[in-house]
Amino acid sequence: MTERYPGYDVLAKRGGVSWDERTRRAVDERLAVAREPGFFSAGEFLTLEAVCGRILPQPAHRPAIPVAAMLDANLLAGNSQGFRVGALPHDGEAWKLGLAAFEAEARSAFALAFFALGAPPQDELLHAAQDGKLQNSAWGEMPCDLFFAKRVIVDVTAMYYSHPTAWSEMGFGGPASPRGYVRMEANRRDPWEAVEAKPGGAALAREANRRVG
Amino acid sequence: MWGEVDAPRAGNGLAPDVFDAHGGHVPMREYGGEVDFAIVGTGAGGGTLAARLAEMGFSVVAFDAGAYFRPLQDFASDELTQNQLYWTDKRISDGENPITLGGKNSGKAVGGSTVHFAMVSLRFRPEWFKSRTRLGYGADWPIDWREMWHYYGLAERQIGIAGPLTYPWGPKRPRYPYRAHELNAAAKVLARGCESQGYDWTETPLATVSAPRGKSPPCMYRGFCRFGCSTNAKQSVLTVWLPRALKAGAEIRDMAMVGRIETDAAGLASGVHYHRHGAWRFQRARHVVVAGYAIETPRLLLNSANAQFPDGLANRSGLVGKNLMTQSNQAVFGRVEDEVRWNKGPPSLAITEHWNYEDRKDFFGGYCWMGQGPLPIEWASVQAGARGLWGERLRHAMLDYNHAVGIKMVGEMLPDERNRVTLADETDQYGLRVARVTYRWGENDKALIEHALGQMAMSLQGAGVSDLFRQEDDTNHLGGTARMGFDAATSVVDADCRSWDIPNLFICDGSVFPTVGGVNPALTIQTLALRTADRIKTLAGRGEL
Numbered sequence: 001m002t003e004r005y006p007g008y009d010v011l012a013k014r015g016g017v018s019w020d021e022r023t024r025r026a027v028d029e030r031l032a033v034a035r036e037p038g039f040f041s042a043g044e045f046l047t048l049e050a051v052c053g054r055i056l057p058q059p060a061h062r063p064a065i066p067v068a069a070m071l072d073a074n075l076l077a078g079n080s081q082g083f084r085v086g087a088l089p090h091d092g093e094a095w096k097l098g099l100a101a102f103e104a105e106a107r108s109a110f111a112l113a114f115f116a117l118g119a120p121p122q123d124e125l126l127h128a129a130q131d132g133k134l135q136n137s138a139w140g141e142m143p144c145d146l147f148f149a150k151r152v153i154v155d156v157t158a159m160y161y162s163h164p165t166a167w168s169e170m171g172f173g174g175p176a177s178p179r180g181y182v183r184m185e186a187n188r189r190d191p192w193e194a195v196e197a198k199p200g201g202a203a204l205a206r207e208a209n210r211r212v213g
Numbered sequence: 214m215w216g217e218v219d220a221p222r223a224g225n226g227l228a229p230d231v232f233d234a235h236g237g238h239v240p241m242r243e244y245g246g247e248v249d250f251a252i253v254g255t256g257a258g259g260g261t262l263a264a265r266l267a268e269m270g271f272s273v274v275a276f277d278a279g280a281y282f283r284p285l286q287d288f289a290s291d292e293l294t295q296n297q298l299y300w301t302d303k304r305i306s307d308g309e310n311p312i313t314l315g316g317k318n319s320g321k322a323v324g325g326s327t328v329h330f331a332m333v334s335l336r337f338r339p340e341w342f343k344s345r346t347r348l349g350y351g352a353d354w355p356i357d358w359r360e361m362w363h364y365y366g367l368a369e370r371q372i373g374i375a376g377p378l379t380y381p382w383g384p385k386r387p388r389y390p391y392r393a394h395e396l397n398a399a400a401k402v403l404a405r406g407c408e409s410q411g412y413d414w415t416e417t418p419l420a421t422v423s424a425p426r427g428k429s430p431p432c433m434y435r436g437f438c439r440f441g442c443s444t445n446a447k448q449s450v451l452t453v454w455l456p457r458a459l460k461a462g463a464e465i466r467d468m469a470m471v472g473r474i475e476t477d478a479a480g481l482a483s484g485v486h487y488h489r490h491g492a493w494r495f496q497r498a499r500h501v502v503v504a505g506y507a508i509e510t511p512r513l514l515l516n517s518a519n520a521q522f523p524d525g526l527a528n529r530s531g532l533v534g535k536n537l538m539t540q541s542n543q544a545v546f547g548r549v550e551d552e553v554r555w556n557k558g559p560p561s562l563a564i565t566e567h568w569n570y571e572d573r574k575d576f577f578g579g580y581c582w583m584g585q586g587p588l589p590i591e592w593a594s595v596q597a598g599a600r601g602l603w604g605e606r607l608r609h610a611m612l613d614y615n616h617a618v619g620i621k622m623v624g625e626m627l628p629d630e631r632n633r634v635t636l637a638d639e640t641d642q643y644g645l646r647v648a649r650v651t652y653r654w655g656e657n658d659k660a661l662i663e664h665a666l667g668q669m670a671m672s673l674q675g676a677g678v679s680d681l682f683r684q685e686d687d688t689n690h691l692g693g694t695a696r697m698g699f700d701a702a703t704s705v706v707d708a709d710c711r712s713w714d715i716p717n718l719f720i721c722d723g724s725v726f727p728t729v730g731g732v733n734p735a736l737t738i739q740t741l742a743l744r745t746a747d748r749i750k751t752l753a754g755r756g757e758l
């Protein structure tokens with residue numbers, strides 16, 4: 001698939017007036033996330049990486065967003081949504097239970113580890129979880145559809161779309177303090193916003209995006 | 214734990230200067246012994262009341278479990294980091310339609326939820342104050358709308374609301390002190406949609422200034438309003454009322470979690486137990502005000518049960534925690550060819566209250582809808598939640614971000630005693646029992662939502678929006694759980710927000726709402742706090758406090 005915002009890199013604005021100190025610190029920390037798990041075991045982490053890779057598969061042409069590592073770091077830091085919904089345990093506990101359950105499902109249905117299944121069977125299990133159809137006793141009291149909707153989807157999308165690479169990919173202006181924006185009308189781009197490639201206009205957009213900063 | 218602030222900042226005669234970017238302070242008075250008022254919570258209700266009571270000469274100490282932020286120094290332009298503003302202590306949400314808590318509706322910061330609110334500042338429709346007798350549903354407020362109209366005017370001027378020259382609905386209101394903000398492209402889609410249906414629309418009255426005001430610069434349209442305003446254009450309790458409170462001699466104790474209200478042998482409140490700097494402490498007070506919002510207020514009252522009040526404080530009616538209301542927050546989204554870039558500017562620059570003022574419909578209550586501008590994480594959660602997208606389809610859908618548009622309702626949900634806050638057996642980091650929030654939409658709620666979704670979809674179609682989809686499961690603001698009313702048997706507090714059972718205990722926040730109406734609540738909460746302060750002064754003058 002061709003890129004929608006070729007050459008746009010939200011991080012080009014990092015040193016300018018669209019980013020304040022606090023924002024730089026927050027994003028720098030995110031970019032420096034430890035790649036080794038601290039909250040999950042090595043085994044759980046393999047399953048988690050596989051789940052993240054199916055919820056948001058990443059294009060091969062750029063470095064992948066380390067979604068699983070980001071989630072691990074947040075859980076390790078005790079960064080929680082706080083509330084839990086009915087039959088779900090609290091964040092970290094739900095994740096550990098859910099990953100073990102996916103692993104158990106993979107082993108019983110395919111006699112393989114979840115991470116080793118390959119995409120189609122992984123998707124099959126994830127769809128079954130979404131539809132509330134997984135029955136393995138490893139789920140315990142936790143409904144698989146609730147886990148899928150309230151933890152997997154919520155956390156994996158939050159991690160992915162908190163990463164500058166995701167902002168660049170979707171043409172999001174990103175942090176904008178203190179400069180903010182000026183041109184509020186449709187089809188009016190501030191010079192520090194991403195340029196979208198029109199059909200056949202990838203090269204033009206790439207050139208223009210070089211000047212965004 | 215989210216964020217970097219891990220210890221209280223107010224103390225030693227100083228409070229953080231919220232207008233300073235480099236750790237500056239302003240002077241703060243401190244109190245040792247008994248004070249006139251201990252206020253629990255510094256949000257829309259508690260913070261406003263603290264300022265007014267201090268200005269009237271009362272000694273006031275206000276407590277907040279959250280941190281005392283300096284927006285210029287502490288607020289990142291980042292959805293994730295700004296979770297530091299939300300109530301993320303343990304809670305349980307259950308029932309047929311469990312409410313999403315945390316960032317959707319619960320702040321934990323000095324300034325309360327107004328630190329991250331979307332600034333929409335609306336008045337109730339007058340009839341809603343008598344919805345039972347005038348409109349046939351819900352419960353009446355024990356306050357006349359004309360009195361509220363007077364206080365709304367005061368609140369709008371003192372907060373510095375930017376709004377339209379004339380407001381299309383309801384009785385005449387004074388001019389807003391600041392001119393309305395320019396519409397962004399997303400707001401213009403809303404306007405086009407309304408015009409296609411023959412409905413009025415207007416610029417949304419917003420608590421962010423369109424011209425400099427004191428130390429606040431005009432809004433820069435950065436669009437992270439719901440994650441804290443890092444320029445202080447937002448007129449929140451943190452930037453408007455609390456500086457006034459400090460100037461008038463109030464003390465604010467940040468990162469101070471109140472765990473229990475003490476009562477004396479006479480059955481009066483005598484002070485509050487709070488956790489701060491790693492230890493439990495006690496503040497003696499002649500009057501206690503609870504202003505923790507619709508979940509924490511009943512939780513504190515219930516957690517304060519003692520031998521004399523075994524069912525919790527102010528709870529002889531048995532109504533504490535009951536009649537919890539949220540507001541329906543469904544949306545319709547779609548796509549346009551234009552580059553809209555809906556993250557530019559405050560998210561809700563245009564509004565229609567058409568269905569708040571039109572009674573020809575087959576359900577009770579009303580709703581408004583507003584423009585939208587979700588940031589990436591929220592938008593992904595909508596795509597995944599409402600459309601069930603994940604995988605390559607989700608990533609692909611997100612690429613259309615700059616072409617997405619949508620409108621979202623704020624709808625009235627009716628009070629129902631079965632929707633409630635109770636105590637769970639689980640405890641939080643302070644050892645206090647956590648709140649269990651149980652919620653279920655009623656038939657009327659569902660009918661209203663269905664109507665709104667249909668109307669919103671038609672209007673977007675009329676505006677030429679394609680690829681429409683509905684977000685059917687979302688709710689936002691809270692209310693109820695300590696309703697005000699006419700007598701001790703059917704309500705928790707009277708019109709002055711004073712407990713029927715414990716006359717020196719007040720509740721001043723969104724939990725006193727008998728009904729929530731079809732508009733966002735923060736202006737009404739602040740308005741009510743202004744009135745409550747005046748009533749307290751009057752009662753004190755008569756020796757009736």
Ligand SMILES: Cc1cc2nc3c(=O)[nH]c(=O)nc-3n(C[C@H](O)[C@H](O)[C@H](O)COP(=O)(O)OP(=O)(O)OC[C@H]3O[C@@H](n4cnc5c(N)ncnc54)[C@H](O)[C@@H]3O)c2cc1C
Nearest residue numbers: 254256257258278325326331332333471505722723733735
């Ligand atoms: C994302 C978001 C957007 C919103 N947008 C709008 C909008 O545009 N317009 C609008 O009108 N409303 C909006 N609201 C709602 C509005 O902010 C709230 O209705 C309003 O602030 C509630 O006022 P309150 O005084 O009842 O409680 P809050 O403002 O929530 O204040 C309660 C405070 O009490 C503290 N507290 C609670 N319990 C304790 C305790 N035991 N000890 C110490 N401190 C305690 C909390 O930390 C909190 O700071 C929004 C809310 C959210 C979450």
